[in-house]
Amino acid sequence: MPPILANLLGILAILLIAFVLSVGKRRIKPRVVLAAFALQALMAFLVLGTSGGRFVIKGMADGVAALLSYAGKGTEFLFGTENPLANTFALGALPVIVFFAALVSILYYLGIMQK
Numbered sequence: 001m002p003p004i005l006a007n008l009l010g011i012l013a014i015l016l017i018a019f020v021l022s023v024g025k026r027r028i029k030p031r032v033v034l035a036a037f038a039l040q041a042l043m044a045f046l047v048l049g050t051s052g053g054r055f056v057i058k059g060m061a062d063g064v065a066a067l068l069s070y071a072g073k074g075t076e077f078l079f080g081t082e083n084p085l086a087n088t089f090a091l092g093a094l095p096v097i098v099f100f101a102a103l104v105s106i107l108y109y110l111g112i113m114q115k
Helices: 003-021 028-047 051-079 094-109
Strands: none
Touching: 028 051, 051 094
């Protein structure tokens, strides 16, 4: 089975499960579902299938990596670079979570997140 066919069958299975488990089956509009799927496929092609889309995604990934590196620099400043506990959750992931939470709080305070 070609991968594209397996992918489409998987999407169809998820939609079928969602339909079966839905409470309001009569309110589901097939045209809206198909339009949303087509729009998502178009966006996937534009982002992943074109060099411009890959450039934008790479730029966004580099920006997020740079942003998260600030949390690493703060951890190094606070605990030092030669810390044997650097690979634990408390000193590995937790400072990133705290940094990101503080950043989002500042953006909410400034009114940027509401827009």
